[in-house]
Amino acid sequence: xxxxxxxxxxxxxxxxxxVCARAGIDTVxxxxxxxxxxxxxxxxxxxxERAQGRGKITEQxxxxxxxxxxxTTDLEALADRDLVVEAASENEQVKxxxxxxxxxxxxxxxxxLVSNTSSIPIVKLGAVSGRAGHVMGVxxxxxxxxxxxVELIPSLxxxxxxxxxxxxxxxxxxxxxxxxxxxxxxxVVNSLLVPYLLSAIRMYEAGYASAKDIDSGMVLGCGxxxxxxxxxxxxxxxxxxxxxxxxxxxxxxxxxxxxxLLDRMVEAGLxxxxxxxxxYSYGEGR
Ligand code: CAA
Ligand code: NAD
Numbered sequence: 442x443x444x445x446x447x448x449x450x451x452x453x454x455x456x457x458x459x460v461c462a463r464a465g466i467d468t469v470x471x472x473x474x475x476x477x478x479x480x481x482x483x484x485x486x487x488x489x490e491r492a493q494g495r496g497k498i499t500e501q502x503x504x505x506x507x508x509x510x511x512x513t514t515d516l517e518a519l520a521d522r523d524l525v526v527e528a529a530s531e532n533e534q535v536k537x538x539x540x541x542x543x544x545x546x547x548x549x550x551x552x553x554l555v556s557n558t559s560s561i562p563i564v565k566l567g568a569v570s571g572r573a574g575h576v577m578g579v580x581x582x583x584x585x586x587x588x589x590x591v592e593l594i595p596s597l598x599x600x601x602x603x604x605x606x607x608x609x610x611x612x613x614x615x616x617x618x619x620x621x622x623x624x625x626x627x628x629v630v631n632s633l634l635v636p637y638l639l640s641a642i643r644m645y646e647a648g649y650a651s652a653k654d655i656d657s658g659m660v661l662g663c664g665x666x667x668x669x670x671x672x673x674x675x676x677x678x679x680x681x682x683x684x685x686x687x688x689x690x691x692x693x694x695x696x697x698x699x700x701x702l703l704d705r706m707v708e709a710g711l712x713x714x715x716x717x718x719x720x721y722s723y724g725e726g727r
Contacts, residue, residue: 442466442523442524442553442606442610442614443466443467443523444466444467444469444521444522444523444524445461445466445467445468445469445522445523445524445525445526446468446469446470446471446518446519446522446524446525446526447461447468447469447470447471447525447526447528448471448516448519448525448526448527448528448529448539448543449471449472449527449528449529449530450470450471450472450477450478450480450481450482450484450485450512450528451481451528451529451530451715452484452583452584452677452715453528453557453581453583453585454470454481454526454528454529454557455470455481455484455485455488456488456581456583456584456585456586457526457528457557457581457585458470458481458485458510459485459488459489459506459585459586460581460585460586460615460617461526461615462485462506462507462509462510463498463502463506463586464614464615464616465509466509466614467509468509468510468511469510469511469513469518469519469522470482470510470511470512470513471513471514471515471516471518471519472512472513472514473514474514475514477514478512478513478514479512481512482510482512485507485510486507488584488586489503489506489507490503492586516539516542516543516546517546519543519546519547520546520547520548521548521549522547522549522552523549523551523552523553524552524553524554524555524610525543525547525552525553525554525555526555526556526557526579527539527540527543527554527555527556527557527558527566528557528581530679530680530683531558531559531560531561531679531680531683531684531687532683533561533565533687536556536558536561536566537565537566537569540554540556540566540567540569540570540576541569541570541571543570544569544570544571544572544576545571547572551575552572552575553575553576553577553603553606553607554570554572554575554576555576555577555578555579555607556576556577556578556579557578557579557580557581558578558580559580559627559628559631559680559683559684559687560626560627560628560631560683560684560687560688561626561687562596562624562626562691563576563577563578563594563595563596563599563624564596564597564598564624567596567598567599568598573596573598573599574598574599574600574603575599575600575603576596576598576599576603577593577594577595577596577599577603577604577607578592578593578594578595578596578622578624578628579591579592579593579594579607579611580592580593580594580622580628580630581617582630583675583676589617589618590617590618590619590620590630591611591615591617591618591619591620592619592620592621592622592628592629592630593607593608593611593619593620593621593622594621594622594623594624594628595621595624596624597624604621625691626687626688626690626691626692627684627687627688627691627697631684631688632688635681635684635685635688635697636694636696636697637669638669638672638673638676638681639681639685639696639697639698639699639700639703640669640696641655641659641668641669641670641673642669642670642673642700642702642703643700643702645670645702645720646700646701646702652670652720652721655668655669655670656668656669656670656671670719670720670721671720671721673713673719673720674713674714674719674720674721674723675713675714676713677712677713677714677715678703678706678707678711678712678713678719679707679712681699681703682699682703682704682707685697685698685699685703686699706719
């Protein structure tokens with residue numbers, strides 16, 4: 442797989458783009474508007490510059506990596522790709538529309554179309570794509586350049602060869618460590634993580650403790666790299682909410698249901714770190 446396409450250049454799409462391009466892959470990123478494409482390009486460049494500043498890559502690596510990436514708003518630019526990773530917003534209708542359109546335009550019979558969805562059923566995306574055997578979930582973790590894990594999620598209709606091709610791609614080409622999960626909303630990690638994050642939000646909403654003390658409790662008491670409210674801010678509160686909604690729809694488990702405070706924050710545009718404000722404020726340089 443030498444030619445990749447990434448749909449969506451937000452938090453995850455830009456990170457996955459960096460991972461692919463650093464692995465030597467020609468990568469096309471498709472965004473919805475010129476502004477969003479420019480923001481995606483700035484995110485990838487900023488991350489590479491930080492890596493260079495820390496001595497992890499050379500200036501030549503940075504230049505060569507950026508030369509492998511094209512940012513566009515034209516979905517047709519994905520036609521000649523060997524692999525397309527969909528990393529658009531966590532919205533089922535958006536993803537169904539993309540799988541329908543991209544499934545129809547891929548030129549190579551064996552091109553693989555995967556979703557980075559956190560919780561939307563893979564089988565539904567395969568069904569509308571017209572190439573269900575070549576569709577599966579490939580779930581990266583945030584920040585994608587740092588986190589080693591990738592969840593591989595074959596659906597009922599994924600061909601075994603597709604799973605094996607993606608396993609060898611993420612392991613050998615991208616240097617990640619895969620685990621395999623079944624096609625249930627939340628897969629392995631979010632099934633454990635999201636009820637924990639939602640419980641922390643409920644705790645904060647009920648006035649148990651300050652955000653800082655809830656987070657310090659888990660960092661200092663349990664050795665987590667960051668507390669649950671800071672982690673929800675890092676993921677994006679719209680995304681946390683959308684994952685909770687999908688998981689609740691599937692299992693009707695009250696712990697998966699987003700608390701009212703999370704709804705209100707998303708409605709107010711307080712989406713966490715990417716918006717500059719969530720449970721914490723993120724000023725310039727913080
Ligand atoms: N892009 C690239 N590299 C990054 C980065 C980014 N966005 N953020 C941090 N890094 C790198 C830094 O360059 C640094 O690398 P070196 O040590 O090699 O120099 C390293 O990561 C550590 O960074 P910092 O020292 O700046 O900060 P930190 O030690 O506080 O670590 C963190 C930051 C990696 C985010 C850490 O706090 C952490 O692991 N947090 C938990 C993240 C987590 O749980 N992610 C999963 C979210 S759930 C999910 O992704 C699934 C879903 O569907 C929602
Ligand atoms: P984000 O909000 O940061 O970015 C989403 C991007 O998708 C935006 O830039 C938006 O313009 C773009 N987009 C929306 N519709 C599009 C379309 N039709 N065509 C092209 N681009 C489109 O979201 P994110 O955090 O990057 O999440 C993306 C996906 O990755 C979601 O499915 C999410 O569940 C999943 N995910 C998120 C995390 C996380 O921690 N944020 C971790 C793993 C997986």
